[in-house]
Amino acid sequence: MNTSTESRRLLIIAPPGSYRLAPYLKAAIRFNLTPLIASTSQHSILPRSVEGIHIDLSQPEQALQTLLELAQRCAQQHKPFAGVLGTDDATVELASEVAARLKLPHNPASATQLTRRKDLARTALQQAGLNIPWHTRIAIADDISLHGELNFPLVIKPLNLSASRGVIRVNNRAELAQAIDKIIPIIQHSEDQTARDFLLIEQYIDGTEIAVEAILHDNKLITLAVFDKPDPLQGPYFEETYYITPSRQKAQILQACEQQILGSCQAIGLTTGPLHAELRIDKHDKPWILEVAARTIGGDCGKSLKPSADFNLEELVISYAINQPLIPEPQTNSSGVLMIPVPKAGILKRTEGLTAAQKIPFITSISIDITPGNEVECLPESSSYLGFIFAEAETPEQTEEALRAAHNELSFVINPVWKIQ
Numbered sequence: 001m002n003t004s005t006e007s008r009r010l011l012i013i014a015p016p017g018s019y020r021l022a023p024y025l026k027a028a029i030r031f032n033l034t035p036l037i038a039s040t041s042q043h044s045i046l047p048r049s050v051e052g053i054h055i056d057l058s059q060p061e062q063a064l065q066t067l068l069e070l071a072q073r074c075a076q077q078h079k080p081f082a083g084v085l086g087t088d089d090a091t092v093e094l095a096s097e098v099a100a101r102l103k104l105p106h107n108p109a110s111a112t113q114l115t116r117r118k119d120l121a122r123t124a125l126q127q128a129g130l131n132i133p134w135h136t137r138i139a140i141a142d143d144i145s146l147h148g149e150l151n152f153p154l155v156i157k158p159l160n161l162s163a164s165r166g167v168i169r170v171n172n173r174a175e176l177a178q179a180i181d182k183i184i185p186i187i188q189h190s191e192d193q194t195a196r197d198f199l200l201i202e203q204y205i206d207g208t209e210i211a212v213e214a215i216l217h218d219n220k221l222i223t224l225a226v227f228d229k230p231d232p233l234q235g236p237y238f239e240e241t242y243y244i245t246p247s248r249q250k251a252q253i254l255q256a257c258e259q260q261i262l263g264s265c266q267a268i269g270l271t272t273g274p275l276h277a278e279l280r281i282d283k284h285d286k287p288w289i290l291e292v293a294a295r296t297i298g299g300d301c302g303k304s305l306k307p308s309a310d311f312n313l314e315e316l317v318i319s320y321a322i323n324q325p326l327i328p329e330p331q332t333n334s335s336g337v338l339m340i341p342v343p344k345a346g347i348l349k350r351t352e353g354l355t356a357a358q359k360i361p362f363i364t365s366i367s368i369d370i371t372p373g374n375e376v377e378c379l380p381e382s383s384s385y386l387g388f389i390f391a392e393a394e395t396p397e398q399t400e401e402a403l404r405a406a407h408n409e410l411s412f413v414i415n416p417v418w419k420i421q
């Protein structure tokens with residue numbers, strides 16, 4: 001690793017409770033960069049050894065000013081920012097604004113803005129002739145009987161949430177009306193007025209789903225991994241569970257997917273840094289773009305990626321953010337992760353079967369991230385996971401089998417929540 005960056009800083013902008021923060025902090029240290037965290041939190045999310053600054057992410061203009069002033073102070077103290085990272089969807093736009101002003105590697109803010117608004121991204125992709133489902137924006141205040149002929153099944157979704165929150169498949173008008181009622185409380189606190197007033201409906205694409213992790217550099221796509229999602233995702237809610245790489249899709253199909261992703265990046269205007277894309281492949285082997293985001297895979301799932309024997313995903317991402325790009329190597333073995341779904345909402349009492357699950361061949365680690373006594377919720381309102389199971393093996397079949405076997409060993413005792421109204 002290069003050690004010439006000793007007195008430089010890495011600004012990490014993270015929403016409260018980001019899973020991505022800890023791995024980026026560790027990675028920054030390996031580069032001899034001093035991390036500085038900007039976040040919104042009533043309580044400190046910072047380990048004692050790390051410096052941080054409180055910003056109000058709901059006031060992006062103010063947050064931008066605060067961070068630019070901070071950058072100036074750091075530069076005066078001869079500790080300039082070497083790079084700026086937005087850990088999650090909610091912070092990539094602000095990170096690109098800060099990096100642009102400091103002339104550090106960044107995506108245009110206009111591009112990160114599009115990745116944050118599903119309706120605007122759809123329009124850009126449609127104009128570029130990419131494969132996206134039929135879609136339209138509907139006003140919540142409208143009477144749904146006014147929406148002419150609708151070709152069900154459809155998917156209805158908020159304009160600017162992530163992790164499948166509020167995404168619901170509907171098969172008829174009655175289900176559509178019910179879904180809108182369910183989504184309204186989920187979006188009512190959005191800072192974006194348009195995202196409070198409108199929803200996106202789009203054609204439900206039947207098929208198998210993949211997720212692609214890549215790095216964009218000089219407008220080229222460097223694919224790190226293609227994950228199959230082997231569980232059928234047919235709704236009404238779309239919970240993320242298994243991610244297994246390498247993909248078992250045919251090379252020809254994966255090539256077509258890559259073309260769609262690259263075309264999407266160009267249409268949106270993304271040029272650099274991490275990229276996470278989700279696609280569906282229909283029964284005619286046609287790939288459909290569902291999402292393109294300027295961030296890495298979410299949660300703790302980055303651990304299942306091995307871009308090199310020498311560096312991990314977060315180190316790779318930082319190398320591009322500070323303009324010292326590392327070159328990843330193709331992953332030779334199989335790996336996978338299960339985002340352990342919440343079986344029912346309630347209070348987690350305890351987890352059973354952990355020792356047996358850890359003994360399953362090819363399981364590399366299991367983390368249960370919810371502490372007993374805490375409340376857990378399910379989709380569509382919340383997208384939390386109980387934890388993560390990781391596996392590595394020679395083939396994707398072995399990886400998937402190991403993850404399923406480990407999950408079978410686990411049981412979660414969840415008690416109902418009694419709420420006093």
Ligand code: ADP
Pocket residue numbers: 133155157161162163164165167202203204205206209233238278280290291
């Ligand atoms: P988010 O950004 O919240 O993850 P997405 O739009 O990516 O929202 O949708 C989440 C999941 O919902 C997708 O991974 C997919 O499984 C399902 N989904 C979304 N839109 C469609 C669609 N048009 N057809 C079929 N499935 C969809």
